[in-house]
Amino acid sequence: MTKYEKLVPPSKGEKVTVKDGKWNIPDNPIVCWVEGDGIGPEISKVMIKIVDAAVEKAYNGKRKFEWFEIFAGDKARELYNPEVTDEELKALSPDEQRMTYLPDDTLQVVRDYHLAIKGPCTTPIGKGFSSINVGIRKSLGLFVCLRPVWHIKGVPAPVKDPDAIDMVIFRENIEDIYAGIEGYPGTKRTQKLIDFLRTEWNVPADSDSLRSSAGISVKPMSPENTKRLVRKAIQYAIDHKKRVVTLCHKGNIMKATEGQFRNWGYEVAIDEFRNQIVTEKELNDKYGGDREKAYADGKILVNDRIMDAMFQQVLLRPREYEVVALPNLNGDYLSDQLAAQVGGLGFAPGANLSNDIFFAEATHGTAPKHAGKNRINPGSITLSACLLLEHMGWNEASEMIKTAVSRAVESKNVTYDIARQLKPTVKPISTSAFGEEIIKNL
Numbered sequence: 001m002t003k004y005e006k007l008v009p010p011s012k013g014e015k016v017t018v019k020d021g022k023w024n025i026p027d028n029p030i031v032c033w034v035e036g037d038g039i040g041p042e043i044s045k046v047m048i049k050i051v052d053a054a055v056e057k058a059y060n061g062k063r064k065f066e067w068f069e070i071f072a073g074d075k076a077r078e079l080y081n082p083e084v085t086d087e088e089l090k091a092l093s094p095d096e097q098r099m100t101y102l103p104d105d106t107l108q109v110v111r112d113y114h115l116a117i118k119g120p121c122t123t124p125i126g127k128g129f130s131s132i133n134v135g136i137r138k139s140l141g142l143f144v145c146l147r148p149v150w151h152i153k154g155v156p157a158p159v160k161d162p163d164a165i166d167m168v169i170f171r172e173n174i175e176d177i178y179a180g181i182e183g184y185p186g187t188k189r190t191q192k193l194i195d196f197l198r199t200e201w202n203v204p205a206d207s208d209s210l211r212s213s214a215g216i217s218v219k220p221m222s223p224e225n226t227k228r229l230v231r232k233a234i235q236y237a238i239d240h241k242k243r244v245v246t247l248c249h250k251g252n253i254m255k256a257t258e259g260q261f262r263n264w265g266y267e268v269a270i271d272e273f274r275n276q277i278v279t280e281k282e283l284n285d286k287y288g289g290d291r292e293k294a295y296a297d298g299k300i301l302v303n304d305r306i307m308d309a310m311f312q313q314v315l316l317r318p319r320e321y322e323v324v325a326l327p328n329l330n331g332d333y334l335s336d337q338l339a340a341q342v343g344g345l346g347f348a349p350g351a352n353l354s355n356d357i358f359f360a361e362a363t364h365g366t367a368p369k370h371a372g373k374n375r376i377n378p379g380s381i382t383l384s385a386c387l388l389l390e391h392m393g394w395n396e397a398s399e400m401i402k403t404a405v406s407r408a409v410e411s412k413n414v415t416y417d418i419a420r421q422l423k424p425t426v427k428p429i430s431t432s433a434f435g436e437e438i439i440k441n442l
Helices: 040-058 074-080 086-091 094-101 104-113 132-140 188-200 223-239 258-272 280-287 291-296 307-316 328-341 379-392 395-410 431-440
Strands: 017-019 022-024 030-034 066-070 115-118 144-150 166-172 244-249 277-279 300-306 323-326 349-353 358-362
Touching: 030 040, 030 104, 040 379, 040 395, 040 431, 066 104, 074 094, 094 132, 104 115, 104 132, 115 379, 132 349, 132 358, 144 328, 166 223, 166 328, 223 244, 223 258, 223 300, 223 323, 244 258, 244 307, 244 328, 258 277, 258 300, 277 280, 280 291, 280 300, 291 300, 300 307, 307 328, 323 328, 349 379, 358 379, 379 395, 395 431
Parallel strands: 030 066, 030 115, 115 358, 166 323, 244 300, 244 323, 277 300
Antiparallel strands: 017 022, 144 166, 144 349, 349 358
16 A cells, blocks of 8 residues: 555445546445545535435435545645744745645545545645645546536526536646746846847847837647647547547637637547538538437537637527537636626536546635635535546436425525525525435435
8 A cells, every 4th residue: 555644545335446547446445535625625525425424315325435534735745844934934845835735645545546626725835836726627637627517496696598508618727828838027037038039030129019128928729738628528428428529729810829719629520520420511411401410310519619709599598508628728718607697606517537536626715704704605615526426327316405405505505605695585504404405305
C-alpha cells in the first residue's frame, strides 16, 4: 500500500481500478472527498448522508461507499503548512503556493483511487497560483469539465420555459486563457514580449491594441487537447443516446485558435465516428435538412455555432441543443448562463475528468458570509455526487437522489437561498433539514 505524508486510507473498502480505459468498480469502493471551505463543511457532510442513504436503499445494503477524506484549501494549509503567514505566502513561488493549498499528498491519493468529490475551496492569496480548481485540473490532467444542465421542478427560473433546457456541457479544461501564461502590466518580461510582437510580428508601435502599458495573456489551443475533448463529447452522446453535438467557438475572429477548435472537432468526428455522425452540411445534402430523418437512421448531428450566436440560441431555441463542446473560457461562460436559466448554481452539478480520474465538485463558491450558519442549499454538491454515481454505473442511486431532490423542492421545504425566490416566499429550513427532507423522499 502506498504511504502518504499525512493521509491514512480507510481500513475498509476496495480501490477502484482503471486499466486500458476500463473501470472496475467494487461494491465497497473507496471514494475520496474534500470538505471545502466556507459553507463546504456543511454541504459536504449533508451530501455524504444523502449518498449513503440512497446507496443503502437502492442496493439493499449490498453496496457502500468507504469515504477517504483528503485536503485542499484552508484545511490543507492548516495541516501541511500552518506556520506560513499571508505575507510569506505572497512571496512564495506559484508551485509553493499550490502545495500550501493543494498538497502533493492529495493529488497522489486521487491518482491512486480515481474517484473524488469536493466542496468549494478558498482562492489563495498572492500571484501565480490562480485557484485550487485550476490547480487540480492541471495537476491531474483533468481535461474535461462536465456540466449537465436541466431544470428541477419547483426551482424558480427567470425564463418562461426552463424545462426546455436539457444540455450537457463538455468544457476543455487545460488550455485557452486558463493556461495561465500571463505577463503583468509594467513588468520587464511583459515589455520584452510586447517588443517581440512589435518587431517579429510587425505590430505597429503606436497600435492601440498593443500599448506598452498592457498586460498580456496567451491563448494556446492544440489539436491533441481539442480532439480528446470532442471525442469524449461524441462518445457521451453515443452512450447516452443523445442526438446532437455542437461545437461552439469564436472562430470567425480568432481563426488560429477557436477556428482551429472547430476544424479539429470536425476532424475527430469524421475520422473516428464516420458511420455514427452526420455534419450539418451532410444533413442538408442527404436529408434535405430534416433532422428527424437523420435521427431515424441512427445518426448523431455534429454541427457548430459561433459563440455569440449560441448565447442567443440557448435562450430562443434550447431544444435544438443537447451535448455542447467548447473551449475553456467559452465553456465557463455558457455553463454558468445555462445554470442561471434553470435557477442558478445552487442546483448545478459538475465534474472534472480524464480517462482514469473522475473528480466531482460543487460548482459554486465558498459563500463565506453564510459559513457556519447551516442555511445554504447543498444541491450542487449533491447532484455532483449523482454524476459520480452515474460514472460508476450506479444509476439507480443517482435517479433516486434526483427524484428526491425534486420532491423536496416541490414541497417547498427548501433552504433560504431558494425560499427567498419563491412567490409568495416561504419559511426556509436549514441545510441539514433540507438534507433530511431529501432522504425522507428517497
